[in-house]
Each structure stands twice: as C-alpha cells, then as structure tokens.
Amino acid sequence: MTSMTSTAALTSATALAHPPFEADESVTYAAARERSRVLDALIDEHAASDPTRFRMLSGDRPTGPLHIGHFLASLRNRVRLQDKGVETFVLIADYQVITDRDSVGAIGDNVHGLVLDYLAAGLDPARTTIFAHSAVPALNQLMLPFLSLVTDAELRRNPTVKDELTLSDGRPLSGLLLTYPVHQAADILFCHSRIVPVGRDQLPHLEQTRAIARRFNARYAGGQPVFGEPEALLSDVPLLLGTDGTKMSKSRGNVVNLRDSADETAARIRAARTDSERRITYDPNGRPAVANLLTIAGLFLEESPEAVAEGIGDGGASRLKEVVTDAVNGSLAGHRARRAELERDPGYVAGVLRGGNERANAVADRTLATVRAVMGMAY
Known part of the structure; x- marks a missing residue:
C-alpha cells in the first residue's frame, strides 16, 4: 500500500468509522473494523520511521493477577505494536480500582505483578513507558476542564456506567465511577495518544474521548487542534469465556492466571x-x-x-x-x-516503574501547561 493510497483509504475509513452516536450499532462497528484494518496497514508502513505518529496508550486496573485473556487480547498486541516501532504508553490504572470497590486491596502487590507480566511478555522499558495513575498528578488534573465538556446524561449513557448501575442492587453510584469515562479521556489525551487498542465494548468510551477533544479545541482553544482525536485499533481476539462458561473475569475466579504453575x-x-x-x-x-x-x-x-x-x-x-x-x-x-x-530482582522492577512515572510526568506536565495557557490560566 503506497502512502498516497494509505492516506486516501484513511480519510475514507475515518468518515465511515465515526457516524453519529445514535447510528445503528452494527453499522458503526463494521465501519470501525474497516478503519482499524486501514490503521494497522498504516502502522506497518510508517511506524518504524515515525513512532509518534502512532503513539499508543493502553492499560489495566491492578485488581488482581493478569490472566490468559489479558495475554491473548492485549499483552501480545502491545508487544507486537512496540516491536513495529509504535511509541507505547502502558497505564497501571490504580485510581480506577476504587471506582467500584470499597478499598484498594493488595494494590502494591498487584501493581508489582502487572509490571512483572509486562516485562515477561516482552515490553521493553526503553521503548515503552509503564506508569501509574497516582504517580502523575498533571494527568489527573486534566479531569477538571474535561468534566466541563460533558453532561450528566452523557455519562449515564456510557455502557460501563449503565452496567454498574444495573448491577449495583441499589448501591449509590460514586462520583468517581460516574466520571470514569472522563478519567479515561484524560488517560488517552494527556500523552496525545493517536491509537487506542480496544474491544468492541470500549468503542463508546473512545467516542466520548473524541468528543471531549473536539469540544476542548472548540471551546477553549479557539478551534486550534490542541488535542487530536484518537483512533480505535480493534482486537481480533473474540470475547473469551472463563472455565465456568461465563465471561472471563478475575472477580469470578474462572481464569487461568499468567503466574499460575x-x-x-x-x-x-x-x-x-x-x-x-x-x-x-x-x-x-x-x-x-x-x-x-x-x-x-x-x-x-x-x-x-x-x-x-x-x-x-x-x-x-x-x-x-x-x-x-x-x-x-x-x-x-x-x-x-x-x-x-x-x-528475584524486585529493585529492577520497581526501577522500571519509577522511570516510567518520570517520563509520564514530563509528558503530562507539558500537556497541562499547554491546557492552562490556551485557557488563559498560566499565571
């Protein structure tokens, strides 16, 4: 595929991939799959020579050990993209642990275990920035202006929020869970991620992030493109069931963990x-x-x-x-x-996370400085 052909296909696929939010879901998904196919071809063609063009963010909540579903659906793909030359950011979403839980649990052990599995899978800390939510204050500060760009109704329509409301059995919805889609937008936009590997169920989250980017540019930046609109790179791995025949889930205990013997x-x-x-x-x-x-x-x-x-x-x-x-x-x-x-070398593992946190902070500080400047808040 030549560069000219790639660009034309990309423009055409982009127009199809983001129809109005109310469009038929199957049509939207088909368009997103075509867009993802074109994007994968562009990565093959250009990533090695232009890594930032395809900067990628993905991540996990440290709620327990990673399992084979994570390995098949995301870990292998992250390593694949890293090795193609994509600039990669991997977020350990420790703040998101408490969106739907009363305590953080064994979060230190879980974070350490995630870093172990990332490194064992082939993520290279020289090429991939591994970092934690709680260690990057400027990322989380982006939540405030972003919250001004969404409505309560939009947040309540988000599939994750709706599902949690349905399953809550009368439990009050926390403010953190309600604003979870906006926190995700801050995760993606703080590093100006251009691609986000997702499954089908995460497409509405990404569409919300795209809307926030557009609205910020229009409302606060006078139409200047402070934030680009990230694109979905859809996984080819189907939804996997756990050993009990229900959805594979750490909380259900129906998984094969990567750390298992x-x-x-x-x-x-x-x-x-x-x-x-x-x-x-x-x-x-x-x-x-x-x-x-x-x-x-x-x-x-x-x-x-x-x-x-x-x-x-x-x-x-x-x-x-x-x-x-x-x-x-x-x-x-x-x-x-x-x-x-x-x-056997916990000091090295901890050092990887410290180094990733430092790099993520440098990126987040620059982004927040830009945001404050265009909002007239650089005092």
Missing part, C-alpha cells in the same frame, strides 16, 4: 465446563463452552479453532482439555520463566 493451569482447565458429546466440533452457538476452549487453544497454537477440533476428532472432552493445557503451558513456558527471573 503448569500444574495449576492443568487443574483449572480440567475443571472447565464442556458437554457430553464425544465428537469435538467448533460450534460457537450450539456448543459455546467447547468452542471457547477450541478458540483458546487455537489462539495459543496460531491455528483456527476448526483445525484444532479436527485434530481432536472423537477424543472427547478429556482430549480437548489435554490439548488446551498443552497449548497454554507450552506457549507460556518462556513467559513464566522470565517472570520468575524478574521476581
């Missing part, structure tokens, strides 16, 4: 839900639990789930679980070995 992994997978049919087939609608295990094995083996099923044939659930266990343990052996080695 080979024996712990085997035990968790042996306990996974399947069905009584002997012949193993890939049928996501009719046999979702079996299809999920086939998908996990396929992602680790870099094969289609149909090919994995064909190889198992009449081996039944027992053979299926053996294949999944071997695929997970085989693929994660190197990760777990590197993690164990890093764990």
Whole structure:
C-alpha cells in the first residue's frame, strides 16, 4: 500500500468509522473494523520511521493477577505494536480500582505483578513507558476542564456506567465511577495518544474521548487542534469465556492466571465446563463452552479453532482439555520463566516503574501547561 493510497483509504475509513452516536450499532462497528484494518496497514508502513505518529496508550486496573485473556487480547498486541516501532504508553490504572470497590486491596502487590507480566511478555522499558495513575498528578488534573465538556446524561449513557448501575442492587453510584469515562479521556489525551487498542465494548468510551477533544479545541482553544482525536485499533481476539462458561473475569475466579504453575493451569482447565458429546466440533452457538476452549487453544497454537477440533476428532472432552493445557503451558513456558527471573530482582522492577512515572510526568506536565495557557490560566 503506497502512502498516497494509505492516506486516501484513511480519510475514507475515518468518515465511515465515526457516524453519529445514535447510528445503528452494527453499522458503526463494521465501519470501525474497516478503519482499524486501514490503521494497522498504516502502522506497518510508517511506524518504524515515525513512532509518534502512532503513539499508543493502553492499560489495566491492578485488581488482581493478569490472566490468559489479558495475554491473548492485549499483552501480545502491545508487544507486537512496540516491536513495529509504535511509541507505547502502558497505564497501571490504580485510581480506577476504587471506582467500584470499597478499598484498594493488595494494590502494591498487584501493581508489582502487572509490571512483572509486562516485562515477561516482552515490553521493553526503553521503548515503552509503564506508569501509574497516582504517580502523575498533571494527568489527573486534566479531569477538571474535561468534566466541563460533558453532561450528566452523557455519562449515564456510557455502557460501563449503565452496567454498574444495573448491577449495583441499589448501591449509590460514586462520583468517581460516574466520571470514569472522563478519567479515561484524560488517560488517552494527556500523552496525545493517536491509537487506542480496544474491544468492541470500549468503542463508546473512545467516542466520548473524541468528543471531549473536539469540544476542548472548540471551546477553549479557539478551534486550534490542541488535542487530536484518537483512533480505535480493534482486537481480533473474540470475547473469551472463563472455565465456568461465563465471561472471563478475575472477580469470578474462572481464569487461568499468567503466574499460575503448569500444574495449576492443568487443574483449572480440567475443571472447565464442556458437554457430553464425544465428537469435538467448533460450534460457537450450539456448543459455546467447547468452542471457547477450541478458540483458546487455537489462539495459543496460531491455528483456527476448526483445525484444532479436527485434530481432536472423537477424543472427547478429556482430549480437548489435554490439548488446551498443552497449548497454554507450552506457549507460556518462556513467559513464566522470565517472570520468575524478574521476581528475584524486585529493585529492577520497581526501577522500571519509577522511570516510567518520570517520563509520564514530563509528558503530562507539558500537556497541562499547554491546557492552562490556551485557557488563559498560566499565571
């Protein structure tokens, strides 16, 4: 794809990818997927020579250990993009732990564990800035002007906020949870991230960030492009189920953690839900639990789930679980070995986070200084 062709395709895809917020969701998603495909091609073409053009931000809440869903859907992709030359920021969203919890829990251990897994997966602190919310005051200060650009109704329409309201069982909605989409916007915009790897369910969050960027430029910057509108880079990894057949989640305990031993992994997978049919087939609608295990094995083996099923044939659930266990343990052996080695040097791990915090602070301070200047608040 030539530069001219890429630019034309990018312009066309951008026009399609961001229709009005009320547009048909399936049409919006199809356009976003096409936009993401074009964006991935542009990264292949230009990232090595122009890293800041595709500056990326992603992150995790330190609420517990990372699991294979994180590895397949985000960690591998972050390393892939870093290695292509994309300037990468990875946020440990420690402030977001208390959006829906009464305490921070074992947050220090969880933060340390996240950094271990990032480094073990291949994130390079020389090329990737790993930092924590609470360590970057200027990032969080951006929340104040950004909050002036959204309405209460917009925030309550956000899918995450709506879901939490539905599940709250009468529990009052905290101000931090209500404003969670604006905090996400500050995360993305403080470093002028150009791309944000997301799943389908995160598209409304990104659209809110784009709206905040547009409104800031129009209201406070006289139309000058202080903030660009970040783009979604959609994951190709489907929504994975946990071992109990429900959504994979740390809080449900239905996951295989990256830090688990080979024996712990085997035990968790042996306990996974399947069905009584002997012949193993890939049928996501009719046999979702079996299809999920086939998908996990396929992602680790870099094969289609149909090919994995064909190889198992009449081996039944027992053979299926053996294949999944071997695929997970085989693929994660190197990760777990590197993690164990890093764990023996806690000073190095802490130093990585300190260095990332310093770099993130430098970026955030510059952004906040610009914001204050264009708002006439640089006293």
